[in-house]
Amino acid sequence: MRRLLSLFACLIAVGGAAVGGVSAYADDVDAAYCPYGSVAGTGTWSPPETTAMQSHSFVWDTHASCTGGDDGGFYSITFSGTAIDNCVTGNGAGTLTGSGPEGPITGTFTFRRIGIHLYISGDFLSGGERHTLQYWLDILPPGSDGSLCNYTTAPLIGHGVIADWTGPVPPPTV
Secondary structure (H helix, E strand, O other): OOHHHHHHHHHHHHHEEEOOOEEEOOOOOOOOEEEEEEEEEEEEEEEEEEHHHHHHHEEEEEEEEEEOOOOOOOEEEEEEEEEOOOOEEEEEEEEEEEEEOOOEOOOOOOOEOOOOOEEEEEEEEEEEEEEEEEEEEEOOOOOOOOOEEEEEEEEEEEEEEEEEEOOOOOOOOO
C-alpha cells in the first residue's frame, strides 16, 4: 500500500493527478517529494474526536523533510481550522502557516478524512512564489482508554508533494 501511495505521489509531482478525491495542480517538474514517514507531527482536536459527527477545531503541527528540485528541504507547517467530522469521515478547511526552504509560509487548505487518512490539498505563498501542497497523513489514535475513536491528541505520519504553482489558482476540490 505504501508503495502504491508513493507511486501516486510521484505522479502528482511531475504532472498533476488525483489521489483519494483530492485534485493536485502541480505543474512544476522540480517539485519536492516527501516520502512516507518523512512527514510527522501531532494533531489536537477540540472537542475530542469520537464516533459522533460534530464540528471541531483542530491544529496539526507537522514537520517534513522533502527531496527534489527548488522546493526540496525541511518544512515546518501548522494547519489550523475547523471540520465537520468524526473519527472516520468528514471534511474541513483552514489556514496553514510555517516555514520552508524559501522562507515563511502562509496559505489555505482543505481536507477530506477517510478512516485514519487525511487527504490535504493546500495553496501557499513562500519566497514570493505560489505553491501547491498535497499531504496524505495517517492519524495514529492512541487508544489509551481502549477505544480507537476517542482522543484529543494523536501522532500524525505520512507523505506528500510540494511544488511551485504557475497557473491560476483553482478552486479547492474536496
